[in-house]
Amino acid sequence: MLDKTTDLAAMLDDPSLLEPHAFVGGQWIAGDDGTFEVTNPARGDVIAEVSDLSRAQVADAIDQAHAAQKDWARWTGKERAAVLRQWFDLIMANQRDLGKIMTAEQGKPMTESTGEVAYGASFIEFFAEEAKRVYGEQIPGHQRDKRILVMKQPVGVAASITPWNFPIAMITRKAAPALAAGCSFVARPAKETPLSATALAVLAERAGMPSGVFNVVTSSSSSEVGKEFCENAKVRKLTFTGSTEVGRILLKQAADQVKKCSMELGGNAPFIVFDDADVDAAVEGAIASKFRNNGQTCVCANRIYVQAGVYDEFAEKLKDRVSQLKIGDGLAEDDVDLGPMITAEAIDKVQEHIRDAKSKGGKVILGSDQHDADGNFFKPAIITGATQDMAFAQEETFGPLAPLFRFEDADDVIAMANDTIFGLASYFYAKDLSRVWKVAEELEYGIVGVNTGLISTEVAPFGGVKQSGLGREGSHHGIDEFLEMKYVCLSV
Ligand SMILES: O=CCCCC(=O)O
Numbered sequence: 139m140l141d142k143t144t145d146l147a148a149m150l151d152d153p154s155l156l157e158p159h160a161f162v163g164g165q166w167i168a169g170d171d172g173t174f175e176v177t178n179p180a181r182g183d184v185i186a187e188v189s190d191l192s193r194a195q196v197a198d199a200i201d202q203a204h205a206a207q208k209d210w211a212r213w214t215g216k217e218r219a220a221v222l223r224q225w226f227d228l229i230m231a232n233q234r235d236l237g238k239i240m241t242a243e244q245g246k247p248m249t250e251s252t253g254e255v256a257y258g259a260s261f262i263e264f265f266a267e268e269a270k271r272v273y274g275e276q277i278p279g280h281q282r283d284k285r286i287l288v289m290k291q292p293v294g295v296a297a298s299i300t301p302w303n304f305p306i307a308m309i310t311r312k313a314a315p316a317l318a319a320g321c322s323f324v325a326r327p328a329k330e331t332p333l334s335a336t337a338l339a340v341l342a343e344r345a346g347m348p349s350g351v352f353n354v355v356t357s358s359s360s361s362e363v364g365k366e367f368c369e370n371a372k373v374r375k376l377t378f379t380g381s382t383e384v385g386r387i388l389l390k391q392a393a394d395q396v397k398k399c400s401m402e403l404g405g406n407a408p409f410i411v412f413d414d415a416d417v418d419a420a421v422e423g424a425i426a427s428k429f430r431n432n433g434q435t436c437v438c439a440n441r442i443y444v445q446a447g448v449y450d451e452f453a454e455k456l457k458d459r460v461s462q463l464k465i466g467d468g469l470a471e472d473d474v475d476l477g478p479m480i481t482a483e484a485i486d487k488v489q490e491h492i493r494d495a496k497s498k499g500g501k502v503i504l505g506s507d508q509h510d511a512d513g514n515f516f517k518p519a520i521i522t523g524a525t526q527d528m529a530f531a532q533e534e535t536f537g538p539l540a541p542l543f544r545f546e547d548a549d550d551v552i553a554m555a556n557d558t559i560f561g562l563a564s565y566f567y568a569k570d571l572s573r574v575w576k577v578a579e580e581l582e583y584g585i586v587g588v589n590t591g592l593i594s595t596e597v598a599p600f601g602g603v604k605q606s607g608l609g610r611e612g613s614h615h616g617i618d619e620f621l622e623m624k625y626v627c628l629s630v
Pocket residue numbers: 303304307434435436437594600
């Protein structure tokens with residue numbers, strides 16, 4: 139498997155989507171710091187050498203975005219919507235090519251890549267529609283001669299830092315509302331997956347996005363770009379998806395300029411199966427949640443709590459289903475369920491969590507702590523007898539490990555589920571209506587999936603509480619993150 143090379147251009151219907159340069163001010167530019175390598179995690183080969191921008195080039199991109207923003211904000215919502223709609227149409231027309239680029243650099247199976255292309259595009263379609271609905275407000279005056287207006291205006295230049303696990307959707311979920319609101323945008327994609335972002339820029343240019351309005355700054359150093367975004371006064375909004383650890387650093391840096399920030403940070407999602415649940419449905423939901431992108435998402439189930447009455451049945455059925463999942467290279471085979479892990483370090487973390495659990499009495503009923511597959515592939519594992527003192531009870535594993543905790547009492551499981559600094563996604567399966575209502579209220583999470591393992595959609599507000607973040611993305615609320623309210627008091 140590892141001796142294969144990826145001639146990605148030859149696999150595409152439109153090879154011009156494969157763009158190794160950064161996109162700044164409507165130009166495709168080389169990096170003053172040279173290039174950095176992008177590798178295929180399924181094969182280990184280098185698939186592209188991408189422009190490595192210097193910090194000064196990132197500052198220049200911000201200047202270009204700043205210069206372009208004023209005019210873009212003057213366009214009507216309908217005019218901006220037309221460009222966004224065209225961008226959406228082009229993305230969907232190139233869904234398969236974009237999927238191949240994503241699978242090549244990220245590793246997820248083609249069904250997930252093409253699914254993510256559609257999911258990412260859905261934010262552009264949704265916010266194209268919202269561009270026309272940025273309504274202000276008239277508030278009854280506080281004195282007879284006073285009239286009060288509230289207008290909503292774009293914040294200005296918005297800058298994003300996004301992760302490798304969703305190379306398109308995490309950019310579009312931020313860029314689409316920003317652009318719809320009249321902001322200009324500077325995107326810094328993860329160094330592992332810049333080609334999906336530059337392909338988006340190719341299509342933005344074709345859609346008629348004015349120069350400087352949407353920029354992609356490729357760089358091997360997220361900390362340098364992060365500093366520039368935080369220290370450059372022309373950036374008025376920072377939007378980040380990534381770890382809580384990095385989010386804290388960015389928030390500290392952004393504090394000096396009291397910069398507006400949205401943070402979509404780490405999770406530690408509980409997935410609870412109550413005795414009255416439909417166990418087969420819960421198994422399917424657990425697979426959808428736990429093994430999406432091979433466990434590498436911030437909303438993946440991290441801790442699976444199963445009530446005693448259905449614990450053994452659930453464990454057996456989950457083991458049976460997971461052992462049928464096919465691991466493989468998504469560019470070589472169509473029916474792959476699980477791709478490679480993004481890096482060797484990501485595998486180390488899964489192994490550490492399995493070893494820690496074993497040392498504390500957990501039983502590995504599927505898989506092992508050994509890395510006995512090629513390259514970055516790692517076989518999925520299930521552990522029974524998981525307990526709250528094991529590392530995964532507090533830390534995100536971010537990989538294909540499903541630990542099963544046994545519980546007896548509903549109050550206990552809610553306390554255990556909430557016993558974390560995180561509060562992004564949570565899930566539970568139950569039928570009793572009052573239980574459903576009560577548990578949904580008591581889980582301290584921004585997102586609760588009830589009898590479903592999939593909660594992501596452009597029409598709902600995605601985001602976390604506690605140390606999982608600030609702000610919401612998607613839905614009509616998502617555009618507010620890129621708007622300022624101005625109150626006008628008029629004496630008549
Ligand atoms: O890692 C977090 C990405 C969020 C994926 C989603 O939108 O479901």
